[in-house]
Amino acid sequence: MIKGNTHVYGDNIDTDRIIPGKYTKTLDLSTLADHVLEDLDPSFRSKVKQGDILVAGKNFGCGSSREQAPLALKKAGVSVVVAEYFARIFFRNAINIGLPVIEIGNHSIRSGHNVQVDLSEGSVKDMTSGEVYEGQKIPQVMMDILAEGGMVNYLKKNKRYVL
Amino acid sequence: MGMTISEKIISQHIGRTVKAGELVITPVDGVMATDTTGPLALKAFEAMGGKNVFDPQKCALIIDHAAPAPNERIANLHTMMRTFAKAQQMRLFEIGEGICHQVMVENAYVKPGDIFMGADSHTPTYGALGAFACGVGSTDLAAVMMTGQIWLKVPETIKITCTGKLQKGVTAKDLILYLVGEITISGATYQSIEFHGEAFRGMTLASRMTIANMTAEMGAKAGIVHPDGLELPYDFTPVLPDDEAHYIKEFRFDVSDLEPQISIPESPDNVENISPYEGRPIDYAFIGTCCNGRLEDLRIAADILKGKKVAEGVRLVIAPASQSTLLDAITDGSIQALVEAGASLITSGCGPCVGTHQGVPGDNEVVISAANRNFRGRMGNPQSSIYLAAPATVAASALEGKICNPKKYMD
Numbered sequence A: 001m002i003k004g005n006t007h008v009y010g011d012n013i014d015t016d017r018i019i020p021g022k023y024t025k026t027l028d029l030s031t032l033a034d035h036v037l038e039d040l041d042p043s044f045r046s047k048v049k050q051g052d053i054l055v056a057g058k059n060f061g062c063g064s065s066r067e068q069a070p071l072a073l074k075k076a077g078v079s080v081v082v083a084e085y086f087a088r089i090f091f092r093n094a095i096n097i098g099l100p101v102i103e104i105g106n107h108s109i110r111s112g113h114n115v116q117v118d119l120s121e122g123s124v125k126d127m128t129s130g131e132v133y134e135g136q137k138i139p140q141v142m143m144d145i146l147a148e149g150g151m152v153n154y155l156k157k158n159k160r161y162v163l
Numbered sequence B: 001m002g003m004t005i006s007e008k009i010i011s012q013h014i015g016r017t018v019k020a021g022e023l024v025i026t027p028v029d030g031v032m033a034t035d036t037t038g039p040l041a042l043k044a045f046e047a048m049g050g051k052n053v054f055d056p057q058k059c060a061l062i063i064d065h066a067a068p069a070p071n072e073r074i075a076n077l078h079t080m081m082r083t084f085a086k087a088q089q090m091r092l093f094e095i096g097e098g099i100c101h102q103v104m105v106e107n108a109y110v111k112p113g114d115i116f117m118g119a120d121s122h123t124p125t126y127g128a129l130g131a132f133a134c135g136v137g138s139t140d141l142a143a144v145m146m147t148g149q150i151w152l153k154v155p156e157t158i159k160i161t162c163t164g165k166l167q168k169g170v171t172a173k174d175l176i177l178y179l180v181g182e183i184t185i186s187g188a189t190y191q192s193i194e195f196h197g198e199a200f201r202g203m204t205l206a207s208r209m210t211i212a213n214m215t216a217e218m219g220a221k222a223g224i225v226h227p228d229g230l231e232l233p234y235d236f237t238p239v240l241p242d243d244e245a246h247y248i249k250e251f252r253f254d255v256s257d258l259e260p261q262i263s264i265p266e267s268p269d270n271v272e273n274i275s276p277y278e279g280r281p282i283d284y285a286f287i288g289t290c291c292n293g294r295l296e297d298l299r300i301a302a303d304i305l306k307g308k309k310v311a312e313g314v315r316l317v318i319a320p321a322s323q324s325t326l327l328d329a330i331t332d333g334s335i336q337a338l339v340e341a342g343a344s345l346i347t348s349g350c351g352p353c354v355g356t357h358q359g360v361p362g363d364n365e366v367v368i369s370a371a372n373r374n375f376r377g378r379m380g381n382p383q384s385s386i387y388l389a390a391p392a393t394v395a396a397s398a399l400e401g402k403i404c405n406p407k408k409y410m411d
């Protein structure tokens, strides 16, 4: 169960807006976090607190394959990303680096709400409005990867994928 | 029940019949990473206990996104890639050899019927060859380099049929821009696309690559052009869909009246006919990228610009998709015509496409580009705006200094 305060953005937030290409060529994760969402909302970096929840509309993370996008969000403190649905590469990347993501379809969550996410049930509860969203449960293999904190630890342990 | 091309390719790889929706673990025929995704992938590879890549002949690293290195930080990431490639005895494509997707196809790292995983979102480009090719991130790529396998969901397929012939002056880029506008940026999320019909049958490999390339702008996992009419410099057995294949959606378009298309800032699917935008002044024109930096693209531009000059106050930047494209365009005179017209020729590679170096636009500048993405800040400056169009449109617009329909220059 993950609980946190929300920051809500709209549809089709692309990876250039999550982390511009010019900052991606680095292995220093704090540089990524420093520029997270900067072309979308320059105030996000100073507003976000450890454990906060990012909420978006349709097709979050479309565009490039850069894993720097979920890494930047995770390093900035985001605990889980909730969206109507995700672009597919972002979805895989997030799980692989151990950033939980959940798809819940249409929703009316607003910024500053208190939200509770249950990944194993695939549900999201907006504690502020009282609304409950029954989202998509992610496949077991992804739950297993998340449980290890990401693909690196998963493969270190299992040596191969297990469906 | 029949199979789509994607279902068939995956079935052939795992040795049993699979259907859309199934989760499978499949062997992979090739992988690549670039200087954007490679360094993180190599770090992940080592962290997950990787010792040797699964097959050095099937793995490649490409230095194309920021090449030559614009600063010491990136130079050191390039060094890291070179060191890894040497230790693993795998091929590294150096600065200037070309854009990842172009060099993978030119060097036959990917072939019809293959399953290929590339750490770059435009990997579906290889659907031009009839391959099932998906973009993945760095950690997924590391896992494939280590295991030679990937887990994936067999995708549903959208069938797009285009009937009719494109008019003179209207190219594959106009067609795919039009289709991106129709399907939208998320219209094919998690799905595969198959392109059928007369409009694709006569297309060159280069044009097919332009088509498959922009399935990434529909959110597709893979985008495959029906291999009917495909010509390659080697023998191959195409993987064809069954007549009774099941498609999740089917679209039909008659494209015989299509006019040149343009994508308006700030999303590739914001596509319109060019006519209402004609006359809009531009500052900067760019031809290149994995979408439109190939020989036929440079040739069209050269034909339009030959013996003329780019409009005053406008700069034209050209980045050939690969070294071999560059050499061919030197041999056939295209490069001379372009440079004489005032074009600035830069290293074969991604160039200004991704805003890392080599041609960042200034504040309030308007760019017309033959690339595939125009998200805000894409070329490195969120205060500039990017229009996407075919190379012919970009060249003609550079000539006039304003957005224009290239038709009058193409007789």
Ligand code: SF4
Pocket (backbone or CB within 6 Å): B065, B099, B100, B101, B120, B122, B288, B289, B290, B291, B349, B350, B353, B354, B371, B372
């Ligand atoms: S040319 Fe542009 S779109 Fe193509 S791989 Fe390079 S950065 Fe990506």
